Amino acid sequence: MACGTPVIAYRAGSVPEVIDDGVSGFIVSSEDEAVAATKRLHELDRATVRAVFDRRWTARRMAEDYVDVHEELAQPVARLRVVSG
Numbered sequence: 099m100a101c102g103t104p105v106i107a108y109r110a111g112s113v114p115e116v117i118d119d120g121v122s123g124f125i126v127s128s129e130d131e132a133v134a135a136t137k138r139l140h141e142l143d144r145a146t147v148r149a150v151f152d153r154r155w156t157a158r159r160m161a162e163d164y165v166d167v168h169e170e171l172a173q174p175v176a177r178l179r180v181v182s183g
Contacts, residue, residue, distance in 0.1 A: 099122055099123070099147050099148070099150060099151040099155075100148070100151050100155070101148070102144035102145065102147045102148040102151075103144070103147065104122060104123040104124070104139055104142045104144070104147050105117050105122060105123030105124075106123055106124050106126060106132050106135045106136065106139075107123065107124075107125060107126070108125075108126055108127065108132075109125050109126070109127055113125055116154075118150055120141075120142075121142070121146060121147075121150060122142070122146070122147045122150040122151070123142070123147070124138065
């Protein structure tokens, strides 16, 4: 995907979370579906495949997410007051 190459992958593991079916590749369930998907590759735009990669996996995007998490963790936390009764 980083090279703009569409992916054909079996529906297993994180594939449905990583591949946008019909956008950045095709998710298949059998060898016959995989073969059929090769004949549909012309339907996918390589620039779009790369854009999907950039949106999800570039070092900059992931670093920005880490900064967001650290900023959130650095915020003061409201302390809970336990009332007995």
